Amino acid sequence: MALDRESLDTYVDLMVKGQAADVKISPRACVADRPVEPCSLVIFGASGDLTTRKLAPSLYNLYLSEALPESFVILGAARSEMSHEQFQGMIKHALEGMDLTRWDEFASHLYYKQMDLRSIDSFHELSSTLEKLEGKHGTRANRIFYLAIPPSAYGSVAAMLGKAGLSGEAGDGSAWSRLVVEKPFGHDLKSAQELDRQLHEYFNEYQIFRIDHYLAKETVQNVLIFRFANAIFEPLWNRMFIDRVRITAVESLGVEKRAAYYEEAGVLRDMFQNHMMQLLAVTAMEPPAVFEAEPVRDEHVKVFRSLRPIERDDPSKNLLLGQYGPGVVEGKRVPGYREEPGVKPDSFTPTFGMLKVFIDNWRWQDVPFYLTSGKRLAKKLTEIVIYFKNVPHLLFQKVLDEDIIANFLTLGIQPEEKINLTFETKYPGAKVCLRSVTMDFNYQQNYEGPILDAYEKALIDCMQGDQMLFWRQDSVELCWAFLDPVLQHCADCDNLSRLLLPYEAGSWGPDAAQVRIART
Numbered sequence: 001m002a003l004d005r006e007s008l009d010t011y012v013d014l015m016v017k018g019q020a021a022d023v024k025i026s027p028r029a030c031v032a033d034r035p036v037e038p039c040s041l042v043i044f045g046a047s048g049d050l051t052t053r054k055l056a057p058s059l060y061n062l063y064l065s066e067a068l069p070e071s072f073v074i075l076g077a078a079r080s081e082m083s084h085e086q087f088q089g090m091i092k093h094a095l096e097g098m099d100l101t102r103w104d105e106f107a108s109h110l111y112y113k114q115m116d117l118r119s120i121d122s123f124h125e126l127s128s129t130l131e132k133l134e135g136k137h138g139t140r141a142n143r144i145f146y147l148a149i150p151p152s153a154y155g156s157v158a159a160m161l162g163k164a165g166l167s168g169e170a171g172d173g174s175a176w177s178r179l180v181v182e183k184p185f186g187h188d189l190k191s192a193q194e195l196d197r198q199l200h201e202y203f204n205e206y207q208i209f210r211i212d213h214y215l216a217k218e219t220v221q222n223v224l225i226f227r228f229a230n231a232i233f234e235p236l237w238n239r240m241f242i243d244r245v246r247i248t249a250v251e252s253l254g255v256e257k258r259a260a261y262y263e264e265a266g267v268l269r270d271m272f273q274n275h276m277m278q279l280l281a282v283t284a285m286e287p288p289a290v291f292e293a294e295p296v297r298d299e300h301v302k303v304f305r306s307l308r309p310i311e312r313d314d315p316s317k318n319l320l321l322g323q324y325g326p327g328v329v330e331g332k333r334v335p336g337y338r339e340e341p342g343v344k345p346d347s348f349t350p351t352f353g354m355l356k357v358f359i360d361n362w363r364w365q366d367v368p369f370y371l372t373s374g375k376r377l378a379k380k381l382t383e384i385v386i387y388f389k390n391v392p393h394l395l396f397q398k399v400l401d402e403d404i405i406a407n408f409l410t411l412g413i414q415p416e417e418k419i420n421l422t423f424e425t426k427y428p429g430a431k432v433c434l435r436s437v438t439m440d441f442n443y444q445q446n447y448e449g450p451i452l453d454a455y456e457k458a459l460i461d462c463m464q465g466d467q468m469l470f471w472r473q474d475s476v477e478l479c480w481a482f483l484d485p486v487l488q489h490c491a492d493c494d495n496l497s498r499l500l501l502p503y504e505a506g507s508w509g510p511d512a513a514q515v516r517i518a519r520t
Ligand SMILES: NC(=O)C1=CN([C@@H]2O[C@H](COP(=O)(O)OP(=O)(O)OC[C@H]3O[C@@H](n4cnc5c(N)ncnc54)[C@H](OP(=O)(O)O)[C@@H]3O)[C@@H](O)[C@H]2O)C=CC1
Pocket: 044, 045, 046, 047, 048, 049, 050, 051, 077, 078, 079, 080, 115, 116, 117, 118, 147, 148, 149, 150, 151, 153, 182, 183, 184
């Protein structure tokens, strides 16, 4: 049968002109979304680092891309004395380098209120300020309270909101109230349960949004799409075909100005209890019955429930810890952790961790997951790498007398947002030689629009009431229960000093020789 004209043209385009890789496939329903209702966003901690560095640029970007509702109010609150105009000036300063052509319109939605978070009167005043602003901007009484304040204040602020009547919702669903809580959610299982008890005194679980900006990263969401919207990978995604999984989230940044917090947290609380666990969950979870918040979060929970406990008395078989010393990072000389402002000169706080984790279930029995995170490493890199098993019969290895590299799949989260599959091919020529080649997909391929920043996604999801990318309390508790024994072991200075290995800033962590010495 002869090809019709259109098919022939397509064939010529794809095959003869060799453009298969450049086929433009239009996105399907990528912008179709739920409407965002008018609302007010109250940011407690509006003068702090998180607000200026993350929230302000995200909100302005959402405004520029017309993702915010037409009627909205952003009310900043903190201890500092500031007028509305000063607050607007501070936010504008935080937007340096962005397109400010629509700044004046955006600024007309920004307000500030000086507050003492320990005083109930301050919350009653907040209530009447909100009512006035809601009347002026027509935002109804839909309210989001964002806790960008020290974690020690989360419980009491939630209680103050409740006492001032700000946690309630209209019975007919015409007005809602939501609470956004930043990590850390407690510092161990017990404190996480206590915090949860305090939050629930006045808020229901469906009103509480425990943010994890890693879950909201485009490429992390893409892990689920990659796994469950393709038929060819999932059959391989198990212990029969996968040898090991490496999940890495390392950065070149040091502790910056957060020593007070980091000295208490260290890498295990700062990165493992939250972001690393969520990366593990999206890699290891089963497909949910439907792609909705609760079924997806149920599957996260099942992964966390299946974590093989780490030996309390000797976690060193599964754990490697390090602390950075001075070195050169990206061409710049930097001090060691102990010389950073605010850090104790004899601090044993770990800034690097590698944890070998097993998930005891049918899919993953005995497949090790290596989770690595650390500060002041050679470069910023977050990726999930799936190492497949070697071929069952080493046909070419015998001919070549050399190891054959098993296939691996790299899910690049940041800074390069990509998916690579590496496999063996024949090197051209008369002799039998092999070479590894990589099939690349770059996230920006055939896409020119902006990529939503994680905080933008989290904010918009919260405005839409979608909790899929937020932590549920049962997951929080299971992760603390898993890490608590390790943290308790490390709370003993003698144990910690034995476990903690130095590494040079700008390196890839403690070197292998040191690790071997420490382990013998
Ligand atoms: N910064 C980041 O990148 C990240 C932060 N987080 C979390 O976000 C939260 C905020 O962090 P960050 O912005 O870095 O902290 P900062 O210390 O920079 O800011 C704290 C803010 O809270 C306000 N505040 C503190 N105490 C009171 C009080 N009694 N009454 C009223 N306001 C008060 C401060 O106001 P004032 O300055 O006026 O005193 C300031 O605006 C923390 O829980 C942190 O763990 C989570 C992930 C990343």
